[in-house]
Amino acid sequence: MTTNLDAKRAMVWNMGTIAASGAPNAAALFRDVLTASASVPAVFRPQLLDVQAEGRLHQELHVDGAVVAPVFILPQAALVGDRIRGAPGKADFYVLMNGRIDPEFEIVRAETLPIVQQTLATGAQARSSASLAAAYAFAASHRAGFHLAYIDGAAPRPTTVNGFEVSYMRSLYLAGFGKARSGTAWRSTVPLTAPGDVASSVGAPRRGPGSEF
Template sequence: MTKFLALIAALLVAACSHPDRGPAVPRTDTTKALPLGIPNARFYADADPGPMVEEGLLASRRELAAHGLPLDPRSVARLPPAHFLAVSGGGDNGAFGSGLINGWTELGTRPSFKIVTGVSTGALIAPFAFLGPAYDVALRDVYTTMTPERVYKKRGILAALYDDAMADTTPLSEVIAQYADEKLMAAIAAEYMKGRLLMIGTTDLDSQRPVIWNIGAIAASGKPGALDLFRKILRASAAIPGAFQPVLIDVEIDGKKFQELHVDGGAIAQLFLYPPSIDISRTGYERKRYAYIIRNARLDPDYAMAERRTITIAGRAIVAMLAASGYNDVLRTYFVTQRDKVDYSLAFIGADFSSPKDGEFDQRYMQALYAYGVQQMKSGRAWHKVPPGLGTYTRLGP
């Protein structure tokens, strides 16, 4: 009995403890916090779109200069079509998106993207997609050699009581550091100076707001901590709340230091192209625009008999909510592009894909899914002009 009471006491003490952190940014000062003092390092997707619009205008000026065109709004019509790419979350299903992109290169029709956005696993894909075919090998290797051991280390059951997550993602940090190096940062900065934009989404848990990180501006800032911040953003965007560690990001306001707690951008939006508050059709710039949306998930229901067990029921409900959230993000993006007269193409994992899966980050499953993505693109079956379940369902290709 004494040992039992001691165990209960230990559990109660553990339940009252948690990892330490610095003070959060005051509610009224969230927009004043500048990581590394970079004014355009990030934007709040639910805030005044003015700063993002201004960033887009500056990017257009840099693009005009890179093409040797006059800095005149009328010159925009002389630029080549603008291609946008949005890559969603999906965990190990990111192997689909990586295969799709590399298959696009093999097909010979992959464009250079004006804007690339990524959330969660899509955030890990986005830098490679942004920098082009030169990084195809790295993109393939990340998603075909991945194992659970390269992503996380399990913690004990007590982590649910006293820690910040059930798993330690130090292994993932090491993978990120291997690929997100000074050379990659310099390449991103160079493309940013040509008017191209790379955006990554995270969720600020303190303010419960979606954050869009302007990676090119961070890379081009020349700040000593820029590379470390970039790595933290990638890790944060893939930090599934409760499962993977959240990431603390240091900020400063009027000389006072604060910390923000960031997790997976998918907690709010599993993909984004640009905030709906921005209507690019009203800029007055005549230019053809194409949006490509990669949803690293299936869009048909995942049928399975649910047992009458608390954990099973809760788990199935969460999966259903995430699936619905992801589909709603697909719909939102579709309607925004239709409003703004942007050509829309959607790719997702079809019901025709089937492969055994032994837990998360099963290497054989990811390799099969990567190959499926490559084949879908090369066969011309990847893109759909309307999301399934909305009006006329259309598949491009044979």
């Protein structure tokens, strides 16, 4: 899935159909869609995809699908419907979150850039939690299995802002590998944090002098 910034909507791609199409641009489109689906805005460059509409050629700007839907198990029309057409009697949903879900307390400097960064991060985490809750509720209402794996509080933490240093990624891989071997990688519920849980556990720190606000 990618996000079409021009249309402000998610796009779901059938990668198998693209690969088997035999079209001369199939391989290039396959790579472009994969790249776009991992193009985090402001971190990686978005992808321009060539499309045709009403007989005219133009380009669409696509980025990571998580901008619209951090968790995708079914199209929205299916999630709000009463049942899944053609679905088997028993279904199991496996959701693998490449990120942290549990909110963690962090003092934010009262400066413009840190506030903007923390606001965007908070919004992204809130969208992930809401999407997970919707997926879990859908699975429960349809008596389907729900399985979630994510980076929890016990996992190693990055030493840089972007978290792409090799040592951190290796330590994170080993932590996940250990959970998989022990059979504890998957949980059947969504982690919830009650209002005030984080703040009450750390007291009320004060910001030092020199704040902008």
